[in-house]
Amino acid sequence: MWLAIIVAAVGCYALKLAGLSLPERVLHNPLVERxxxxxxxxxxxxxxxxxxxxxxxxxxxxxxxxxxxxxxxxLLLRAPFLVVVIGAAVVAALIRLV
Structure with missing residues (x-):
C-alpha cells in the first residue's frame, strides 16, 4: 500500500513540475487559455x-x-449563492421528510 502512495505522490509532483516547466508561449496560447x-x-x-x-x-x-x-x-434566476445552497438543502430535506 505504501508503494502505491509513494508512486501516486511522485506522479503528482512530476505532473505539477511538468506544468511549471512549460514555456510562456505555450501558456499564453489562446486555445490553452480557453x-x-x-x-x-x-x-x-x-x-x-x-x-x-x-x-x-x-x-x-x-x-x-x-x-x-x-x-x-x-442560479438561472441569478439568486445569491447562500440562497442557492440553503434553498437546495431545504428542498432536499422537505422531500426526504415527505
Missing amino acids: VADFIPVALLAALVVVQVWSDGPSLTVDARTAGLAFAFVA
Whole structure:
C-alpha cells in the first residue's frame, strides 16, 4: 500500500513540475487559455454528478435531485449563492421528510 502512495505522490509532483516547466508561449496560447478556463467547471460538474446521483456502484434519483433542480433554477434566476445552497438543502430535506 505504501508503494502505491509513494508512486501516486511522485506522479503528482512530476505532473505539477511538468506544468511549471512549460514555456510562456505555450501558456499564453489562446486555445490553452480557453481550455484552462473550462477545466475547473468540468471538474466541479463531475463532482456534483457523482455526489448527487451515485449510491455506491449504482445510480440513484432521490431528494438530492430535487435539491439540484432547485439550485439550477435559482442560479438561472441569478439568486445569491447562500440562497442557492440553503434553498437546495431545504428542498432536499422537505422531500426526504415527505
